[in-house]
Amino acid sequence: xxxxxxxDTGGNIVIDDTGVTVRPGAGNxxxxxxxxxLLWAASTDxxxxxxxxxxVVKDSVGDLSSTDGLNYLEYPDTAFNxxxxxxxxxSNDLLKKNVQEAIEEVKNLVFDENIVVRxxxxxxxxxxxxxxxxxxxxxxxxxxxxxAGANVMGVVQAKSSxxxxxxxxxxxxxxxxASLDDTKAYFLSDITAGLITIVPPTASGSVVVRxxxxxxxxxxxxxxxxxIIRS
Numbered sequence: 001x002x003x004x005x006x007x008d009t010g011g012n013i014v015i016d017d018t019g020v021t022v023r024p025g026a027g028n029x030x031x032x033x034x035x036x037x038l039l040w041a042a043s044t045d046x047x048x049x050x051x052x053x054x055x056v057v058k059d060s061v062g063d064l065s066s067t068d069g070l071n072y073l074e075y076p077d078t079a080f081n082x083x084x085x086x087x088x089x090x091s092n093d094l095l096k097k098n099v100q101e102a103i104e105e106v107k108n109l110v111f112d113e114n115i116v117v118r119x120x121x122x123x124x125x126x127x128x129x130x131x132x133x134x135x136x137x138x139x140x141x142x143x144x145x146x147x148a149g150a151n152v153m154g155v156v157q158a159k160s161s162x163x164x165x166x167x168x169x170x171x172x173x174x175x176x177x178a179s180l181d182d183t184k185a186y187f188l189s190d191i192t193a194g195l196i197t198i199v200p201p202t203a204s205g206s207v208v209v210r211x212x213x214x215x216x217x218x219x220x221x222x223x224x225x226x227x228i229i230r231s
Contacts, residue, residue, distance in 0.1 A: 003032040004059075005055050005056070005057060006022075006056045007024040007025070007054065008024070008056055018046070040073050043073070046073065056069065115169045117153075121139065123140045123141070124163055126165060129156065129176050132167060139153065143189065145206060145207070146205075150188055152209060170224075172219050173215075176219075177220055178218060180216070180219075181214065182215075182216060185198070186211050186212055188211055190206040201230060202230065204231060206230045207229050208227070208228045209228070211225075
């Protein structure tokens with residue numbers, strides 16, 4: 001974590017209530033000592049030069065806008081306005097640079113109600129609401145006729161193109177179903193590929209695997225069960 005001030009004018013700028021003179025030029029950047037973070041958080045004399053663009057506040061990533069710069073100075077002891085390198089600078093799959101926002105982004109990915117794998121290659125035949133499995137990196141309709149065919153990854157909840165889909169791996173889906181029976185569990189069909197049904201397979205060699213239970217009539221709580229092969 002670093003807080004740096006750069007004077008982009010041609011002359012010295014004095015921040016009276018901190019007792020600091022920021023000299024012009026990139027080579028004269030002023031790094032605020034951590035023990036002075038509270039002093040700068042309380043400063044009112046820094047507001048005008050930062051707002052005017054005469055002083056640029058920098059963090060460990062780079063230049064901040066005037067608004068973000070003032071916010072960064074104002075919060076001396078939290079991560080809310082601290083940033084780090086994210087996409088495309090680092091391959092960490094996080095879009096947000098702000099630490100607190102990144103935490104929220106991770107929470108949305110991890111919490112059960114938001115476990116979705118996005119933009120997964122899929123067959124054009126795959127439809128929203130179908131249970132799918134992965135075959136060589138491509139999603140296709142699962143079917144409960146064999147252990148491999150019934151290896152359900154999740155339920156397709158959206159398609160951004162004919163061959164890209166978002167797969168809900170766990171948690172509550174959007175309202176993509178119609179008239180789910182909320183008194184029943186839903187299983188993978190051994191008759192129609194991709195279909196989920198309240199009737200579990202009964203044929204010898206078929207596979208019983210729960211895909212989920214209704215949250216209401218239009219939304220499914222995806223909670224996959226173990227695969228049981230009928231004798």
